[in-house]
Amino acid sequence: MTKTSTDRFFVELNSVGAEIAGPDSAISKASKQAVEAPGPLTFVKAQEALSQLSDDLRDQILKQVHLRLRTDVEAIWDQLPHATRSDRPN
Template identity: 40%
Template sequence: MTDPADLRFFRALKEVCSTAEGVGRSCRDAIDRALETGDPLDMQTARKAVENLDDPLKSDLLRQVHLRMVSDLSAIWDFLPGAQGSDRPN
């Protein structure tokens, strides 16, 4: 089973990369494939594709992904002890 945190990461990464200049088609395709399959090898390939980006671009993308993930209230709620998805107050 794919870790929900991995899926959230790749969804955020896909959104950020979809509007970023300088992210090549092969990197975007690797991210798409990781999301489609959830296969650990595909996720590793996507992570390597991001790792191979120019450092300033990579840093900016990961900063944006981090901002999206830390502000995702549903993800935070899911990790609270005893939290139930259907009982969310928001």
């Protein structure tokens, strides 16, 4: 099953948040919940945890999330409206 861009964002946020802020941080816990139980409530909680970080830490996390997403060929391919699974180069 193809992951949505929202799913991919929270998976990367969970990974990067744990690496940068630590696995016991509020952002790591909230983003882990968003990955394990995706839905509006867990997404909002993760976004709130992200907004409560210091500007520097939030920028560092989002910069790394963006880097990972923009270099994920599979994610990019999945967003192409006329791309079929058989046409995938990867």
